[in-house]
Amino acid sequence: MNDVAISLTQAGEASTMVPIATGTIQIVLLVSAVMFAIGMVGFLTRRNMILMFLCTELMFQASAIAMIAFGRMHLNPEGQVFVIFILTVAAAEAALALGLVVLLYRRKPTLDAEAWSELKEC
Amino acid sequence: MTPSILYIACVVGAIGLFLIMRPHRQSTRIVGTILGAGAIAFIMVKVLAGLAADAPVPILEVIFGLAAIAGAARMVTHPRPVFAAIYFVVVVVSSAGMFLLMDAEFMAFSLIIVYAGAILITYLFVLMLAQDATSTAGEALYDRIPREPVAALVVGFVLLAILSDAFLLVDGGVRPDAPGMTPSLAAAEEHRWMVLDGLPLQLNDTVAGLLDADSTDAAVAEFTIERIDGRAIRFDGINASVDVKVADESRNLVLPVSALPTNAQLVGWSLVATFPVSLEVAGVILLMAMFGAVVLARRQIDLGEDELRVAAGMTPLLEDEESDFAGGSS
Numbered sequence: 001m002n003d004v005a006i007s008l009t010q011a012g013e014a015s016t017m018v019p020i021a022t023g024t025i026q027i028v029l030l031v032s033a034v035m036f037a038i039g040m041v042g043f044l045t046r047r048n049m050i051l052m053f054l055c056t057e058l059m060f061q062a063s064a065i066a067m068i069a070f071g072r073m074h075l076n077p078e079g080q081v082f083v084i085f086i087l088t089v090a091a092a093e094a095a096l097a098l099g100l101v102v103l104l105y106r107r108k109p110t111l112d113a114e115a116w117s118e119l120k121e122c
Numbered sequence: 123m124t125p126s127i128l129y130i131a132c133v134v135g136a137i138g139l140f141l142i143m144r145p146h147r148q149s150t151r152i153v154g155t156i157l158g159a160g161a162i163a164f165i166m167v168k169v170l171a172g173l174a175a176d177a178p179v180p181i182l183e184v185i186f187g188l189a190a191i192a193g194a195a196r197m198v199t200h201p202r203p204v205f206a207a208i209y210f211v212v213v214v215v216s217s218a219g220m221f222l223l224m225d226a227e228f229m230a231f232s233l234i235i236v237y238a239g240a241i242l243i244t245y246l247f248v249l250m251l252a253q254d255a256t257s258t259a260g261e262a263l264y265d266r267i268p269r270e271p272v273a274a275l276v277v278g279f280v281l282l283a284i285l286s287d288a289f290l291l292v293d294g295g296v297r298p299d300a301p302g303m304t305p306s307l308a309a310a311e312e313h314r315w316m317v318l319d320g321l322p323l324q325l326n327d328t329v330a331g332l333l334d335a336d337s338t339d340a341a342v343a344e345f346t347i348e349r350i351d352g353r354a355i356r357f358d359g360i361n362a363s364v365d366v367k368v369a370d371e372s373r374n375l376v377l378p379v380s381a382l383p384t385n386a387q388l389v390g391w392s393l394v395a396t397f398p399v400s401l402e403v404a405g406v407i408l409l410m411a412m413f414g415a416v417v418l419a420r421r422q423i424d425l426g427e428d429e430l431r432v433a434a435g436m437t438p439l440l441e442d443e444e445s446d447f448a449g450g451s452s
Binding site: 017019020021022023024025026027028029030031033034035036037038039040041042044045046047048050051053054055057058061064065068069071072073075076077078079080081083084085087088089090091092093094095096098099100101102103105106110111112114 | 135139143162165166169170173174177178179180183184186187190191194195197198199203206207210213214217220221223224225226228229232233236237240241244245248249251252262264265267268269270271273274275277278279281282285286289290295296297298299307310311385388389391392393396397400404407408410411412414415416417418419421
């Protein structure tokens with residue numbers, strides 16, 4: 001019985017119980033860093049209010065990838081739990097931001113963020 | 123890979139993104155695409171070349187990563203907002219692919235459902251709602267001309283240089299094979315068995331299946347799982363076993379690896395066992411966001427003096443047929 005179980009453990013080894021390869025995690029973290037940088041550049045350069053919020057979603061996405069990668073590296077499901085919270089915050093942000101954009105669009109019929117630059121107070 | 127090579131690649135990538143941002147001429151965009159793709163491909167090749175010779179090459183990760191980066195670059199530079207939103211779907215699907223490769227199946231599919239299915243559709247709705255339907259020019263001026271591209275690229279790519287420096291270069295980068303970095307596989311597996319221990323119904327089903335497969339006669343009617351200090355599963359580093367009492371006879375059953383909880387079960391367990399308060403707070407955040415969206419997007423109605431009186435529970439002053447008639451017809 002024990003021998004059978006041991007061979008089962010070795011043959012049908014669940015893929016989650018294998019340490020992640022160094023190349024995999026470095027590539028994935030690199031992709032996440034590049035996505036975060038691109039999202040940040042997009043947030044700063046886009047003038048369209050909706051697309052600025054979309055760029056923050058891109059940054060969320062990048063950090064979610066990093067969290068999943070580190071969770072996989074430490075064989076710990078808590079990285080994925082954090083991604084659930086990121087998803088929550090992203091959904092809440094989308095609802096609020098889009099409501100805000102609709103409100104602003106009714107005041108001034110443009111999506112240009114510069115239209116509201118008087119809020120800067122300088 | 124030395125830091126200077128990494129920094130030069132970051133600068134080349136920044137120049138590439140700068141050229142893609144200027145959609146005046148097709149040729150500059152092509153040059154920018156080549157520069158950006160070359161920079162990221164160069165860093166990836168350098169990373170892969172620095173690995174041990176027998177290390178597995180993460181081909182699928184590279185493909186999904188390149189697709190995600192290309193989608194992201196196109197998203198922040200595309201002059202048409204709707205296309206930008208659709209390029210974000212490319213990013214979401216490729217990152218879901220990367221999640222799958224990293225054994226996060228539950229998050230991969232919930233990402234596609236929640237992001238691509240719900241959030242992106244909301245963005246598209248608002249984009250189309252807010253787009254000027256009367257103008258046929260297509261691309262608005264503010265979508266075509268980037269704001270402060272040089273400063274933004276400097277900020278973004280300095281951040282990228284620092285981040286990738288930390289991931290790839292400092293102390294050899296993030297190396298799970300370095301001493302002290304590797305998690306103990308036995309500890310991780312023990313944690314998973316403990317999760318199964320906390321799922322009594324599933325443990326019962328597993329044990330019943332094992333007993334059924336074991337016994338030659340009819341199905342085993344009754345059994346009790348013996349618990350010591352509340353724990354049924356004992357894990358010795360190789361095997362997990364449970365003590366089962368069947369008809370006053372104690373038996374030791376070794377659980378197969380296939381009985382390990384799945385990814386979704388692990389995530390759910392971690393969610394409710396480790397972060398219960400955060401889960402509640404997340405629910406409150408969602409509820410408040412819903413209220414906030416309703417309050418923000420509600421159309422402000424200007425009430426007349428009389429309607430305010432009615433809303434306050436008072437009787438309207440103009441109580442005659444004329445106003446009733448006007449109210450009924452409008």
